[in-house]
Amino acid sequence: MNALSPERTGAEAPFYRPVAQEVALFEAAHANGLPLLLKGPTGCGKTRFVEHMAARLNRPLYTVACHDDLSAADLIGRYLLRGGATEWVDGPLTRAVREGAICYLDEVIEARKDVTVVLHPLTDNRRTLMIDRTGEELVAPPAFMLVASYNPGYQNILKRLKPSTRQRFLSITFGFPDAVTETAVVARESGLDAARVVPLVRLAGHIRALSGMDLEEGVSTRLLIYAATLIAGGMPIDRALQAAVIEPLTDEPDVAQALRDVIASVY
Ligand code: ADP
Numbered sequence: 001m002n003a004l005s006p007e008r009t010g011a012e013a014p015f016y017r018p019v020a021q022e023v024a025l026f027e028a029a030h031a032n033g034l035p036l037l038l039k040g041p042t043g044c045g046k047t048r049f050v051e052h053m054a055a056r057l058n059r060p061l062y063t064v065a066c067h068d069d070l071s072a073a074d075l076i077g078r079y080l081l082r083g084g085a086t087e088w089v090d091g092p093l094t095r096a097v098r099e100g101a102i103c104y105l106d107e108v109i110e111a112r113k114d115v116t117v118v119l120h121p122l123t124d125n126r127r128t129l130m131i132d133r134t135g136e137e138l139v140a141p142p143a144f145m146l147v148a149s150y151n152p153g154y155q156n157i158l159k160r161l162k163p164s165t166r167q168r169f170l171s172i173t174f175g176f177p178d179a180v181t182e183t184a185v186v187a188r189e190s191g192l193d194a195a196r197v198v199p200l201v202r203l204a205g206h207i208r209a210l211s212g213m214d215l216e217e218g219v220s221t222r223l224l225i226y227a228a229t230l231i232a233g234g235m236p237i238d239r240a241l242q243a244a245v246i247e248p249l250t251d252e253p254d255v256a257q258a259l260r261d262v263i264a265s266v267y
Contacts, residue, residue: 006060006101016045016052017185019177026053029170030102030145035123037166038149040174043220045185046149049174050104059143060101062092066111072118075105076131088134093118097129100143108148109161116165122146123168153217176208182221190228200224200231203266207245207259214255219245237267 026049029036038046047063054061064075075093079086096103105111121128127140148169150161177185183201187194201224208218227244231237246259 006062006095006099013053013055014048014051015188016048017177017181017188019045019174019181022049022172022174023053023056025170025172027057030057030059030143033127033140033142033145035146035148035169037169037171038147038174039152039171040149041151041153041176041217041220043222044174044176045221046174047104047106050102050147054102057102059145060096060099061104062096062101063104063106064092066105066107066109066115068110068112070111070115072112072114073133075115076118076129077133079133093122094129094131094138097122097138097140097144100141102145102147105146105148107150109150116162119146119165120168123165176204176218176221179205182224185221186224186228189225190232192228192232196231197224197228199266200228203241203245203263206262206266207249210258210262214252214258215249217249219249223248238263 026036028034030053038049040046050063051061064070073091075091077089077091077094080089081087090098093103095101108115118129121130122140123146127144129138129140130136131138176182179201182204183194183197186192186200187197190197204219204224207215211218223244227240230240230244241263245263246256249259250256
């Protein structure tokens with residue numbers, strides 16, 4: 001989605017199967033004007049959860065995928081030259097504040113340090129966005145909510161969310177769903193029969209047990225959905241797992257072989 005055009009809500013919320021009490025927590029955070037931090041590995045449903053909640057609460061959603069070049073100006077806005085005149089153009093965060101929308105900063109830890117300075121007054125009881133360039137000071141309406149995510153697994157010394165930032169957010173840890181939930185999610189998203197999803201989810205459990213040793217991270221729900229989609233389309237299981245599980249997880253031939261051994265023990 002383009003961060004500048006909000007995902008309009010309305011009709012039907014995208015499918016999301018709750019794993020614990022996250023729906024109630026999100027609703028309480030929104031009702032009380034509190035920001036929320038989602039922690040967890042990639043592909044475990046954080047983005048889908050936010051999309052679902054935005055639709056449920058009937059708020060527009062601005063999603064920003066943060067990266068190491070993302071600056072405060074990218075979020076707030078900048079003067080642009082248009083037809084010979086300079087014109088102020090709001091960034092996605094400013095728009096979300098003006099519209100009382102939900103702003104989701106995905107992988108916020110990747111963003112440049114000046115972003116933190118902007119987030120602080122917005123995430124405490126001031127709920128204010130300072131736009132230095134125009135001198136504007138926006139007070140967020142009650143419906144505005146800031147949601148951020150990060151993957152603690154990728155943390156290193158250089159990239160860490162400072163305690164002063166972390167302690168402004170309610171936080172919730174996302175893990176991979178339990179086997180029954182994950183089977184339902186993968187079957188629904190891929191169209192593969194649940195009975196054929198069961199071994200895939202079992203395989204994921206074995207692979208996740210290896211993570212941290214040879215693998216940086218276990219196989220995500222997203223990759224399982226890819227594998228199931230290929231299998232549902234008629235691809236032989238070994239080819240589907242090679243493309244959707246082994247190759248995305250590793251470049252090392254010996255790790256790939258270890259994964260093939262795990263697959264052989266399940267199928
Ligand atoms: P993240 O933002 O954590 O990287 P996503 O939200 O993009 O991950 O999740 C990847 C995919 O996994 C989603 O597109 C969705 O199909 C599926 N998914 C994961 N968990 C759930 C869930 N609890 N309910 C519905 N779909 C889910």
